[in-house]
Amino acid sequence: MSEHVIHATDADFDSQVLQSSEPVLVDFWAQWCGPCKMIAPALDELATTYAGRAKVVKVDIDKNQAVALKYHVRSIPMLLLFKDGQVQATQIGAVGKAQLAQIIDKAL
Template sequence: MALEITDANFQELVLNSDKPVILDFWAEWCGPCRMVGPVVEEIGREYTGKVVVGKLNVDHNPEVTRKFGIRNIPTLLFFKNGNVVDKQVGAVAKQVIVGKLQGHL
């Protein structure tokens, strides 16, 4: 199950994580986000223990959203050791996300 990331726990769960993190920026009203969401959760299940998968609602967490300049949703940010190492904007196929993830494992 993907972690619910908020402005409050972002530092602890994402930046301080010792594993790579995929963070999905989404909103309830966004159709493409609903396509990407299950895919991201599936990847989380497949890579349990290797990768942390989190979801951040852009409506409820404006601070983190603004900090990373998220203007398009869905956006996936790939974090490693607290730094953004990759980014994927828009609804894409699962293998595209997995392909990017493999490069950072």
């Protein structure tokens, strides 16, 4: 796992994501989710590639239900791109690294 991936909680989601000066790709996931595990290596690579320009944040929905409810997470993996505290893009389901990079690039 990349040291650049941030694990946010209900308690620090606002400071890690909403108040970030950089675009933030948030991965809502769970330990038991197979597709979530499939995209994890791509997210690790993106976190390293975009370090200093954008952030990759993971939120475990089993441990952080308040944030998951707030953003209406009904199926996972669900990825939201935040910029200036607002959702700019949504991706539901496992997709490739190139598609996730496009989402980040649009926000830069």
